[in-house]
Amino acid sequence: MTRVLVTGAGAVLGQGIIKSLKSATIPCEIIAADPNPLSLGLYWADQAELLPMANDPAYPAAMEALLDKVRPDIVLIGTDVELGIFAAHRHEWERKYSTRILVSDPETIEIADDKYATARFLESHGLNHPISVLPEDRAALDLLIATVGFPLIVKPRRGARAVGVSLVRDHAELEQALHGRTGLVVQQLAGPDDQEFTAGVLFFDDEVKASIVLRRDLRDGNTYRAFVGDYPECDDYVRSVAMALKPYGPANFQFRKAADGRCRLFEINARFSGTTPMRALVGFNEVDLALKHLLHGQPITQPAIRPGVVLRYLEEQFVEASSIIPSAS
Known part of the structure; x- marks a missing residue:
């Protein structure tokens, strides 16, 4: 059984990773972590752990204690604010706790985190950008x-x-x-509202192993409808960006297609995506693919993706009083 630690169990990203693990072909024991005992992802996991906020000076030491306690086979990061911490400590923590941490290097994280740096990066590589x-x-x-x-x-x-x-x-x-x-x-302006796309890649061994492009509709900044179709020119663009960026593992790209046919990328996330579980529904379970590759040496091949539309909705879950996780304080 593969032991997977997922952080950010209260975030859309962290919860999406947990959902993808639950539909994965690789059997997993999920350990979920978050600062808030009422974060829903904690109640989906096999084991729940509380951590300080990522901006708390106590966070790195608390994470080390957790890694020592649970000894995961791999760590998947479910919030943006933790990426820099894990990037800075990745190699040290991997050696010390015999684990794998799926995070890009600090330079890649910085390029993705700063929208102006993203544009300068794209310009320096001759890639279309706003x-x-x-x-x-x-x-x-x-x-x-x-x-x-x-x-x-x-x-x-x-x-x-x-x-x-x-x-x-x-x-x-x-x-x-x-x-x-x-x-x-x-x-x-990168392009019209109805030509906004979110895309993801898995990048290992200096090449794009797999990719997916979805056209999307947004609500409150999040994808709530994702359209699966054939977007070859967009896929070529995304793969070109990934080859220039060279992330470690997953990366998410958000862009629009303008009237002149050019894709113009305005955001990079050097991580899995909030649409990761939506992608899994259409046959692109990037979490499963990454784990099988990193932990079992299985090659990643481009999955067959089902055409259609993914509709996102809210759902409620009741937690018995006796099951509520007590606060760390």
Whole structure:
């Protein structure tokens, strides 16, 4: 039985990883961890563990204690805020606790975490991207407006799920979106709303082992409808980005396809995706593929993907009072 530690059991990402493990072909014992005892993913696991918040100075030591206690075969990271910590300690913790940690290197994490760094990375590799400038550089901002015009996108350099993102249609809206805020990037609109895509790859041994592209509809920054189809030009683009980025294992790419047919990527996540369980439903269980490859040496081949649409919905779960996990405090 493969022992898998999944962090972020209260997050969409962590819960999606757990869902994918439960439908995997490899038998798993799931150990789920989260700071909140009422995080739903804890109640789906075979074993639940509480941790400090990732920004707590006590987190690294607590994680080491947990790794020593549960001795997982592999660790899968279910929140963005933990990626940098695991990237910094990956090799040390793998040796010390005889485990595998599926996380990219710190440089890749940083490229993905900073939207402006993402754009500069794509530009340096000759890959299509939305023209992006820092608002403090007024000359570059004026040139962006002169080159592509409005509308433009104003967003935090670091963030997720469209939090703090503004679509601005003229100079007045631009100045309003910028007023009193720091840490922003201004970008060319990548494409129309109905041409937004989320894609994933598994990258090992210096090559893309498998990939999937889904067109999507968003609600509150998350994918709630995913359309499975044949998008060969998008898949080629995604694979080109992955070959330049060279992540370790999974990476998620979000982009739009413009009227000129060009795909323009605006976000990289160097991890599994919130759509990971949706992908598993159509035959692309990237968690299962990665575990079989890393732990059992099985080659990854491109899965056959079923065409159709995946619809996401809310679901409730009742927890008996006697089963509620007590708080760590």
